[in-house]
Amino acid sequence: MGESFRPKNAAELEELVKWAAAEREPLEVVGTGTKTALGRQVQGAHTLALSELKGIVDYEPSELVLTAKAGTPLAEIESLLESEGQELAFEPVDYGPVLGGEVGKGTFGGALAANLAGPRRLKAGAARDHVLGLQAVAGRGELFKAGGRVVKNVTGYDLARAFCSSWGTLAVASEITVKVAPKAAQEKTLCLFGLDGQQATNAMSAAMGSSAEVSSAAYIPPALAASVKGEFAGTQSVTALRLEGIPASVEYRIGTLKRELSGFGAIDVLEADGSRKLWRSLRQLDAFTGSQTTLWRVSVAPTNAESFISGLSQDAVVLRDWAGGLLWVSDPAENDGTALREALRKCGGGHATLVRGSPTLRASAEVFQPLDPGLAALTRRLKQQFDPHGILNPGRMYPGV
Amino acid sequence: MSGIAMPKPSEKLLRNKMKIVQDLQQIIPGEGVISEEVELRPYETDALTAYRQLPLAVVLPETVDQVSRVLKYCYDNDVKVVPRGAGTSLSGGALPLADGILMSMMKFNQVLDIDFENRAVVVQPGVTNLGITHAVQHEGFYYAPDPSSQIACSIGGNIAENSGGVHSLKYGLTTNNVLGLEMVLMTGEIIRLGGKHLDSEGYDFLALMTGSEGLLGVVTEVTVRILQKPETARAALIGFPTSEEAGQCVAEIIGEGIIPGGMELMDKLAIDAAEDFVHAGYPLDVEALMIVELDGPEAEVDYLLDRVSAIATANNSTYLRVSQSEEERNTFWAGRKAAFPAVGRISPDYLCMDGTIPRKALPEVLRRMQDLSVKHDLRCANVFHAGDGNLHPLILYDANKPGELEAAEAFGADILRLCVEVGGVLTGEHGVGIEKRDLMPEMFTEDDLKQQQRVKCAFDEKQLLNPGKVFPVLHRCAELGRMHVHKGQLPFPDIPRF
Numbered sequence A: 001m002g003e004s005f006r007p008k009n010a011a012e013l014e015e016l017v018k019w020a021a022a023e024r025e026p027l028e029v030v031g032t033g034t035k036t037a038l039g040r041q042v043q044g045a046h047t048l049a050l051s052e053l054k055g056i057v058d059y060e061p062s063e064l065v066l067t068a069k070a071g072t073p074l075a076e077i078e079s080l081l082e083s084e085g086q087e088l089a090f091e092p093v094d095y096g097p098v099l100g101g102e103v104g105k106g107t108f109g110g111a112l113a114a115n116l117a118g119p120r121r122l123k124a125g126a127a128r129d130h131v132l133g134l135q136a137v138a139g140r141g142e143l144f145k146a147g148g149r150v151v152k153n154v155t156g157y158d159l160a161r162a163f164c165s166s167w168g169t170l171a172v173a174s175e176i177t178v179k180v181a182p183k184a185a186q187e188k189t190l191c192l193f194g195l196d197g198q199q200a201t202n203a204m205s206a207a208m209g210s211s212a213e214v215s216s217a218a219y220i221p222p223a224l225a226a227s228v229k230g231e232f233a234g235t236q237s238v239t240a241l242r243l244e245g246i247p248a249s250v251e252y253r254i255g256t257l258k259r260e261l262s263g264f265g266a267i268d269v270l271e272a273d274g275s276r277k278l279w280r281s282l283r284q285l286d287a288f289t290g291s292q293t294t295l296w297r298v299s300v301a302p303t304n305a306e307s308f309i310s311g312l313s314q315d316a317v318v319l320r321d322w323a324g325g326l327l328w329v330s331d332p333a334e335n336d337g338t339a340l341r342e343a344l345r346k347c348g349g350g351h352a353t354l355v356r357g358s359p360t361l362r363a364s365a366e367v368f369q370p371l372d373p374g375l376a377a378l379t380r381r382l383k384q385q386f387d388p389h390g391i392l393n394p395g396r397m398y399p400g401v
Numbered sequence B: 001m002s003g004i005a006m007p008k009p010s011e012k013l014l015r016n017k018m019k020i021v022q023d024l025q026q027i028i029p030g031e032g033v034i035s036e037e038v039e040l041r042p043y044e045t046d047a048l049t050a051y052r053q054l055p056l057a058v059v060l061p062e063t064v065d066q067v068s069r070v071l072k073y074c075y076d077n078d079v080k081v082v083p084r085g086a087g088t089s090l091s092g093g094a095l096p097l098a099d100g101i102l103m104s105m106m107k108f109n110q111v112l113d114i115d116f117e118n119r120a121v122v123v124q125p126g127v128t129n130l131g132i133t134h135a136v137q138h139e140g141f142y143y144a145p146d147p148s149s150q151i152a153c154s155i156g157g158n159i160a161e162n163s164g165g166v167h168s169l170k171y172g173l174t175t176n177n178v179l180g181l182e183m184v185l186m187t188g189e190i191i192r193l194g195g196k197h198l199d200s201e202g203y204d205f206l207a208l209m210t211g212s213e214g215l216l217g218v219v220t221e222v223t224v225r226i227l228q229k230p231e232t233a234r235a236a237l238i239g240f241p242t243s244e245e246a247g248q249c250v251a252e253i254i255g256e257g258i259i260p261g262g263m264e265l266m267d268k269l270a271i272d273a274a275e276d277f278v279h280a281g282y283p284l285d286v287e288a289l290m291i292v293e294l295d296g297p298e299a300e301v302d303y304l305l306d307r308v309s310a311i312a313t314a315n316n317s318t319y320l321r322v323s324q325s326e327e328e329r330n331t332f333w334a335g336r337k338a339a340f341p342a343v344g345r346i347s348p349d350y351l352c353m354d355g356t357i358p359r360k361a362l363p364e365v366l367r368r369m370q371d372l373s374v375k376h377d378l379r380c381a382n383v384f385h386a387g388d389g390n391l392h393p394l395i396l397y398d399a400n401k402p403g404e405l406e407a408a409e410a411f412g413a414d415i416l417r418l419c420v421e422v423g424g425v426l427t428g429e430h431g432v433g434i435e436k437r438d439l440m441p442e443m444f445t446e447d448d449l450k451q452q453q454r455v456k457c458a459f460d461e462k463q464l465l466n467p468g469k470v471f472p473v474l475h476r477c478a479e480l481g482r483m484h485v486h487k488g489q490l491p492f493p494d495i496p497r498f
Helices: A008-022 A074-085 A108-113 A159-161 A197-208 A246-258 A272-283 A300-311 A340-345 A359-364 A372-384 B013-014 B015-028 B036-043 B064-076 B131-140 B155-161 B207-211 B245-255 B268-278 B298-314 B324-337 B339-346 B359-376 B404-421 B435-443 B446-459 B477-481
Strands: A027-030 A048-049 A058-061 A065-069 A133-138 A145-148 A171-177 A186-193 A216-220 A238-245 A267-270 A295-300 A319-320 A326-332 A350-356 B056-060 B078-083 B100-104 B110-117 B120-123 B176-184 B190-194 B218-224 B230-241 B262-266 B288-296 B317-324 B349-351 B380-385 B390-397
Touching: A008 A027, A008 A048, A008 A133, A008 A145, A008 A171, A008 B262, A048 B155, A058 A074, A065 A108, A065 A372, A074 A108, A133 A159, A133 B477, A145 A159, A145 A300, A159 B207, A159 B446, A186 A246, A197 A216, A197 A238, A197 A300, A216 A272, A238 A246, A238 A272, A238 B349, A246 A267, A267 A272, A267 B317, A272 B207, A295 A300, A295 A340, A295 B155, A300 A326, A300 A340, A319 B131, A350 B015, A372 B015, A372 B190, A372 B435, A372 B446, B013 B015, B015 B056, B015 B064, B036 B056, B064 B078, B064 B176, B064 B218, B078 B324, B100 B404, B110 B131, B120 B131, B131 B155, B176 B207, B176 B324, B190 B207, B230 B245, B230 B298, B230 B324, B245 B288, B245 B339, B245 B359, B262 B268, B262 B324, B268 B339, B268 B380, B288 B298, B288 B324, B298 B317, B339 B380, B339 B390, B349 B404, B359 B380, B359 B390, B359 B404, B390 B404, B435 B446
Parallel strands: A027 A048, B056 B100, B078 B100
Antiparallel strands: A058 A065, A065 A171, A133 A145, A133 A171, A186 A238, A186 A267, A216 A238, A216 A319, A295 A326, A295 A350, A319 A326, B110 B120, B120 B218, B176 B190, B176 B218, B230 B288, B230 B317, B262 B288, B262 B380, B349 B390, B380 B390
């Protein structure tokens, strides 16, 4: 067992990484550790926890910009924004519950480093679309900044955006700036019931291709419909389409969508409360909590979802978000992802990540999508440049990275 | 050419020109290699015309295989390569090198796949920005980023510069609208990133490529997302007696939670020049003019226009006109879109700057720019994307008067230092290129710049792709690899651990 370090400021963080680099001591970088069960296991390392490196640095509602230290609880940031009628538009998915933890325990830095996104990804993008700048320490122990505090900035390479989805393997952030957004005054959700997968794909595609500005689109199969507590009976599939904005606009767009989707059967409207409950449920992955079954996250072109799913076993349960572009797959017949990735390749490509799996599976399977040789080599070269001694979350994403 | 130094040309390469041209002709037969001075002339500059340089040769590949083989050849022979799209860069990103090859990607001009169901389009990099919209508009779709040069600029160039535009406040920059790409590294390796699905696997190389100014790889294919056009769009022209009041109005609109499709400001000099040029019907008795565009369903647009009008009135606006037809809306924009050429009519030359500042600093920056105008004894017209704090000060000068270009450049540098001082950045959308290269240390420390150059080293270790741009000092990659090691005991008694 290694030591556990909790730097309280950027200078301490810098000093610690300098030491680790000099001594070739690997560090497992975490916030509060809500996602340590996701990804490959980092072996024989000290723990570098950012939980004490916390606090809001700067927040000006009229600038729509917020800067906070990396270890700041996400919940603290979200409630501060809420008090000003604002939010993080990418509504990060909460992995806590499916990984055996509680809701709302993750950190700001963790959400960015894992490039989290929730159901509104379709309209608002992922964490990487909202990051503006950061201060971080790379693997040589050099404290540096990248990006800025303004929304439009092309000064130098976009390192702040590249930090997102690096899972702490390139640099450890001490402070991050993101753009925030005004919360919509109203939201409602249109629901279609009993569609099969192909019908749902068509309905979601028609909705997304209309001018109704749908911000989220999901398909919940019958087996999972009851997981949205209190809303659905659980015998029929639910195809849900979220509309947000000023009240008059939402009402108008409901009309647009109803016309667009008239061929798909009866349409119900969930009012604001029910709508919020539904999308929060998806954001927290309620459908897959309280179980230990293997869970994969698959990104695919929406219209290829159906053919991909037909390549899985009969027992596979799939929740479709992002109009079918994001699939949460629980397949008891799936072993190490080989068959699943083969099905993915056959249907035109995409990527699959093991979100929940036993320690044995995590050690043997490719947790993140295997890369083509050229891209894998480029990935190793980038890692080598930023962390030449392999001390930052070594092996978390790929062996040797 | 004024004060910006480029890497010293290699005498050996200059002497070997004939051999290099012959070798390249083996790879690209026919007319794909240009080496005669008269034919090289059109490629000597981009839209930053104060700088000109003839390249050793120009190649116009037509296939990915040719791009790969040319780059591999150049890699093996240490020949530098400058990629070029439509040549509309305002920062000198495509300025050739005397001993380097200029690679024009404009023969890659095909739309490869239009996929309405997945709302994605696959194109070759030489397709123009507007060309993408033209390919999909019959179904009501469009490609959102809209740089002013969209009729001419290429999507490959948009990737290189992470181009924005009038609508980026609401719809994002290029980086938010690209799903995938194919690129060739300097070694000739072909790499694909992303696709029609969201979020690429592994590291976000799409983020690094977008805005990399042609220093990391040559883009050979692009997948972008397209959006359904908003049902309606209406614009309001709002005049203010002072720039400060206009600036305050911008901050309050955003602060109220309204994100307009576009929100532009022009100052007196720019208003007068534009009105004189296109007769857009702009008021001439105001000091600042705002164009706000709201888009979406009609009910939403009407509601938001009422709120914007109320905020403007509370900020002492003296002129308000809301477009009543599509024709009138386009007229409002015609003046704004012609602002640069309009200013070009009242001055022999102008320099266009591109800093971004926090919105709240707008009044202060406008005031201090006036002081700088007096200090440098040059006029300055202001046109800006007010919604996202992106300024385009146009510095008026006459290149035929000795010392005026230098004075204009000094004025511009002062403006950019001011932007950084108030918490902003050197460039919002035009790129660093050669123009702002030597100002990078104003914004970044040596350690900051080292991290950026390490990205370059991961992609192009020999630094043959577009050298001399973006970075004021070219560190050799081996030199960047060194590290100051200080050995110690288990450190920091003051760091809590357990």
